[in-house]
Amino acid sequence: MIRGLIFDLDGVIVDTAKYHFLAWKKLCDQLGFKFDINDNELLKGVSRVRSFEIILDINGQKMSEEKIQKYCTIKNKIYLEYINRLTEDELLPGVKDFMTKARDKGYKTAIGSASKNSLLILERLHIHEMFDAIIDGNKVSNAKPDPEVFVKAAQELGLQNSECIVFEDSVAGIVAAHNGGMKAIGVGNAEVQSYCDYFIKGFSNIDECVLIKKAEGE
Ligand code: BG6
Ligand code: MG
DSSP states (O other), X not given: OOOEEEEOSBTTXXXXXXXXXXXXHHHHHHHTOOOOHHHHHTTTTOOHHHHHHHHHHHTTOOOOHHHXXXXXXXXXXXXXXXXXXXXXXXXXXXXXXXXXXXXXXXXXXXXXOSOXXXXXXXXXXXXXXXXSEEEOTTSXXXXXXXXXXXXXXXXXXXXXXXXXXXXXXXXXXXXXXXXXXXXXXXXXXXXGTTTSSEEESOSTTOOHHHHHHHHTTO
């Protein structure tokens, strides 16, 4: 029986991909690197350092660990300029309503995200209190598709993995959920459709009980 709902953050609760893009783009322009909106797709669900390594690969470049850290820090400073201006209006449609109803029905809720900025983003959106557990990039050592982030979220909720269902917009995240023995609901990004157990375009007008039954194949 499903008792816990674990949500990825970026792309599921809020569309931060555009801000990640603007920040990476600004850094790449400074470095004289190519980086476009299609390249940005490759970075969804991917850690900050791994994102920069992908950008280096695209540009046929190599850098020391030290320099990679330096540029990731610069990128994050630019990114935070956008995040500090984030408002509640940027919550994806239907999210708050869905979450409220699910919690009223007794489901526990958690965040399972690669982002080290998760707490700040949740606070900016005024929804941090709607989660019983928040597992973010600061609390895990293995990136999705490793299931660590979701397994830790289930543990913090006091539930078995099989009692939790994951909401994800990235293929790596769907695979991570499956690797942890959890069902995965794909959200928004059509690319995940062939990987997830059930797909929704977004949370508007979605009944959580019906959704969970469908994802469980009932
Ligand atoms: C993921 C995003 O949620 O978090 C990635 O999909 C991002 O695009 C990653 O790179 C790490 O985020 P942050 O905020 O720690 O740089
Ligand atoms: Mg995501």
